[in-house]
Amino acid sequence: MNEILVAPSFAATTTSRERLALYVHIPFCRTRCTYCAFNTYAGLRARIPAYVQALQREIRLVGAAADHRPGILSIYFGGGTPSQLPVPAVGQIVETCQQAFSLNPEAEISFEVNPGDADAAYFAQLRRAGVSRLSIGMQSANESELRLFARRHTPNDVPQTVRLARQAGFASLNLDLIYGIPGQTLSMWQHSLYYALRCEPDHLSLYSLSFEEGTPLHTWLRQGRVPLPDPDLAADMYDWAADTLQAAGYEHYEISNWARPGHACQHNVHVWRNLPYLGFGAGAHGYAGGVRYETVTNPGAYIARINAQSEPLPFPLSAATAETLPVERREAMADTMILGLRLLEEGVDSAAFRAHFGCSPHEAFGPALQRLQAQGLIEETADGRIRLTRRAYLVANRVFVEFV
Ligand code: SF4
Incomplete structure (x- = not known):
């Protein structure tokens, strides 16, 4: 059930006139990776058309509840696997954001993709839909680690995906990598990072593996089937990466993120500045109007709630809102x-x-x-x-x- 928003005193200082970033959650994956605790589901492809319609409806309803909006700074398609969407649907969602909120002409539109999932035609159409930045889930260049994670791609898929994206005109590419993996040595980590650097990304996100409750990797750790990574070794990996990326000309602008000059992720920088953003889709989070909120996680429930909503609710909520937390000063x-x-x-x-x-x-x-x-x-x-x-x-x- 939605809680009706009661604006706290601080809400007066975070009005709906502030610039916004938009997050769009796509909770579909072809298969589940063994470390993943994100709100995402395999085997639900048949729901994608109804989900895309619900997303557009939610965006329009929340847009109607907002008064005048100066240009939106960014849209971030995260997941899940956004590249599970048929590419015309991406264009429709961007168009809906434009109509509901008005995009800044320079708006950054980021899109997450897995290596090997998209071909040249898909990337070309993404560019035409307005997507300006790709974030590629590389994770590792070691076959054994990709197998442990149940990733569906090989190391070779990464340079191939980067090449196709560059040919389509993407001028801002991120690679995600994971370190602190069971059985990973420093030289295995060095191999992954050097492999990534040879792809010449504009941005790198390096994450220390975390063992999240409910994931296969967490179960295997508890059962002693995989060794607990040494935290001192993980710290050495991080320090080595920071030195290496600095020497390679990347700015270490956030604890886990490095970028070539001008390529920091504007969407995430906005969020780290604690500025307002809206979350759309199942299990999305948002912060606006002095309230943090989260939508219902199940895609079927999300679609049903949005389809049953006829009128806008108080900004920034929708019928999919499952929890709200007023943020006091x-x-x-x-x-x-x-x-x-x-x-x-x-x-x-x-x-x-x-x-x-x-x-x-x-x-x-x-x-x-x-x-x-x-x-x-x-x-x-x-x-x-x-x-x-x-x-x-x-x-x-x-x-x-x-x-x-
Ligand atoms: S592809 Fe990404 S979101 Fe999907 S299961 Fe793997 S890690 Fe999770």
């Missing part, structure tokens, strides 16, 4: 610190913080900031930005708990 300040500190160069701008909340980070979190500074985990720049120090990158959670 103190929590919004903490979120701004925790998310903003993830941005390693930019950090938290004290002047912007004051302009938004009416007090400085030091007035809000003085003792915590003093402790962290004394421990050498944060620093303050001459222009008033608070940032993590390099030694804090691997223990960032120790920093973040100070603001909770």
